[in-house]
Amino acid sequence: MGAKDNTTIYLDLRNGLTGACFDHLAIIVRSRKVEQALFEYLGLQAGYSRRAIGNTVTSMDTVVMHTPVAESTAAGQLQIAFMSGNDGIDTDGKKILSQISEYFARRGNFFVQHIAIRVQNIHTVVNAWSALGVKFITSDEHGPHILLDQDMGATFLQCFTYPVVEGSGTFLELKQITRPGETPLPTSKQFRDRNVEGLWEHVDRLIKDDIIFKVNIFGEPDLEKSLTIRGIPFPA
Ligand SMILES: [Fe+2]
Numbered sequence: 459m460g461a462k463d464n465t466t467i468y469l470d471l472r473n474g475l476t477g478a479c480f481d482h483l484a485i486i487v488r489s490r491k492v493e494q495a496l497f498e499y500l501g502l503q504a505g506y507s508r509r510a511i512g513n514t515v516t517s518m519d520t521v522v523m524h525t526p527v528a529e530s531t532a533a534g535q536l537q538i539a540f541m542s543g544n545d546g547i548d549t550d551g552k553k554i555l556s557q558i559s560e561y562f563a564r565r566g567n568f569f570v571q572h573i574a575i576r577v578q579n580i581h582t583v584v585n586a587w588s589a590l591g592v593k594f595i596t597s598d599e600h601g602p603h604i605l606l607d608q609d610m611g612a613t614f615l616q617c618f619t620y621p622v623v624e625g626s627g628t629f630l631e632l633k634q635i636t637r638p639g640e641t642p643l644p645t646s647k648q649f650r651d652r653n654v655e656g657l658w659e660h661v662d663r664l665i666k667d668d669i670i671f672k673v674n675i676f677g678e679p680d681l682e683k684s685l686t687i688r689g690i691p692f693p694a
Pocket residue numbers: 482484539572574631
C-alpha cells in the first residue's frame with residue numbers, strides 16, 4: 459500500500475468499473491421454500507439451488523430466482539438469491555445458530571445480506587479498493603483473497619468486502635465470470651458451490667470473532683468518521 463497515488467488508483471477504478479452492472483441480491487429469509495414459492499407464483503424461475511451448504515453442525519439452503527430466459531442469462535438480468543439457515547446442536551446438546559440465523563436474529567426476515575456487482579476485471583477493482591482502505595471478508599494475512607472456481611471453460615472469481623456500514627452486516631460482492639468467446643452462461647451455472655462454501659467459511663470466522671455487525675467497509679466502527687479522517691468530502 460502507499461505505492462500508488464490517488465490519480466493512478468482512480469484511473470484503475472475507471473477502467474475496472476467501466477461496464478460493471480448488477481449481478482444479484484442475496485437476501486436472508488426465514489425459510490427459503492416460502493419465498494421460492496412466492497416468486498415462482500410471481501413468474502420467476504428457480505436456477506442454482508443447494509441444500510445444506512456449510513459445515514457438519516450448521517448450514518444454509520439457497521436458491522437463486524431469476525426472470526425467464528430462453529437459454530442463457532447475461533449479466534444485468536434480475537437474479538435474487540434466497541438463503542435460509544439450518545441450525546445445529548453441539549456435542550453438549552446446546553443449540554448452535556447458523557450464520558444465517560445470526561443475521562436473521564439481528565436484522566429480521568427478508569433483508570439484503572449482500573449486493574453483487576459484475577465487473578470485467580475483478581483484480582483491478584479489488585486492488586484499487588484495497589489501496590483506498592477497503593477491507594475484504596475474503597482475505598488472509600497476505601491481503602484480499604479472490605475466490606476462484608472453474609467449470610465448462612469458464613472461470614468464476616468472487617471477492618466480498620466488509621459490511622458497508624457498521625451494524626448492517628450488509629456487504630458488497632465483486633464478481634467476474636470469464637469465458638472464451640464470452641457467451642453468457644445459463645443462470646444455474648453462474649453460481650458455484652465452491653465459492654459459496656468459501657464465503658460461508660469467511661463469514662463464519664467474522665461472526666465468531668464478533669466483527670461482522672460492528673465494523674464498516676474500512677473495518678472501523680463509524681463510517682462518517684472513517685470518511686472524515688481520510689479527508690473524503692461529503693456532497694452538498
Ligand atoms: Fe452472491
